[in-house]
Amino acid sequence: MPVISFANAKGGAGKTTAALLLATELAHQGYRVTVIDADPQRWISQWREASGPVRNIEVVSEVSIASLQCHLREMKAQTDYFIIDLAGARDALVTTAIGLSDHVMIPVQGSAMDAKGAAQILDLLSFLKEKANLSIAHSVVLTRVTSMVTTKALVAIKGLLAARGVNVLTTPICERIAFKELFETGGTLHTLDPQKVSNVDKAKENAGSFALEVMRLMPMKVIRSGAPRIFGFGRNAA
Numbered sequence: 001m002p003v004i005s006f007a008n009a010k011g012g013a014g015k016t017t018a019a020l021l022l023a024t025e026l027a028h029q030g031y032r033v034t035v036i037d038a039d040p041q042r043w044i045s046q047w048r049e050a051s052g053p054v055r056n057i058e059v060v061s062e063v064s065i066a067s068l069q070c071h072l073r074e075m076k077a078q079t080d081y082f083i084i085d086l087a088g089a090r091d092a093l094v095t096t097a098i099g100l101s102d103h104v105m106i107p108v109q110g111s112a113m114d115a116k117g118a119a120q121i122l123d124l125l126s127f128l129k130e131k132a133n134l135s136i137a138h139s140v141v142l143t144r145v146t147s148m149v150t151t152k153a154l155v156a157i158k159g160l161l162a163a164r165g166v167n168v169l170t171t172p173i174c175e176r177i178a179f180k181e182l183f184e185t186g187g188t189l190h191t192l193d194p195q196k197v198s199n200v201d202k203a204k205e206n207a208g209s210f211a212l213e214v215m216r217l218m219p220m221k222v223i224r225s226g227a228p229r230i231f232g233f234g235r236n237a238a
């Protein structure tokens with residue numbers, strides 16, 4: 001079962017939002033997801049408290065460097081996808097989590113010219129490859145993209161990352177009230193009231209495409225917890 005972590009050394013990049021969207025979409029599709037909340041600010045844990053039990057999602061809180069590997073081992077049998085939400089830092093816990101990941105997602109705000117936090121994670125990945133011969137697949141996901149962000153600006157960011165050989169997901173995560181709302185109300189996009197929150201359908205479509213693209217990056221044999229179905233084979237991770 002793939003371990004996907006969300007990392008960016010800066011806070012506010014959209015890590016927790018992207019991690020929650022991926023978790024809730026995968027769970028909606030019937031995959032059993034364990035979210036490891038490795039951010040001391042506990043946003044995902046608070047979301048879980050606001051939500052009550054959510055079908056197919058377990059949240060593990062209070063994670064330390066020492067306990068991280070134990071959590072992965074303990075939850076392995078009941079998990080199709082692990083998602084690790086990390087603090088906006090480049091510390092030992094972030095490094096450990098990255099080292100245990102099959103794929104690192106690096107959210108970068110589409111509008112922000114400041115991609116330093118992402119660059120720090122890319123440097124860390126290069127360091128692990130050089131010093132520990134640990135090659136971890138990774139992708140940048142553009143977040144908080146609005147119609148104000150010009151196609152030109154996005155193409156420029158993509159070009160810059162492509163020059164460094166970094167994969168950028170085709171699907172950007174758009175700026176949506178519905179995504180923010182999840183942290184207020186708990187639950188998923190599928191339980192939000194479309195009468196109360198605007199553009200829930202567009203939000204669902206966006207989160208669904210994002211999750212689909214991530215799943216395609218990590219093809220593996222997965223048995224759904226509902227009706228069993230076999231998916232693609234092999235894994236491309238380190």
Ligand SMILES: Nc1ncnc2c1ncn2[C@@H]1O[C@H](COP(=O)(O)OP(=O)(O)O)[C@@H](O)[C@H]1O
Pocket residue numbers: 008010011012013014015016017018043088143144145173174175176177179180
């Ligand atoms: N796609 C989005 N649409 C709307 N608001 C967003 C989106 N992504 C992030 N935000 C908001 O931006 C702030 C920071 O996002 P968050 O996901 O917590 O970032 P990080 O985990 O990197 O610190 C939060 O208030 C969050 O609600």
Ligand SMILES: [Mg+2]
Pocket residue numbers: 015016017039043085086087088
């Ligand atoms: Mg966060």
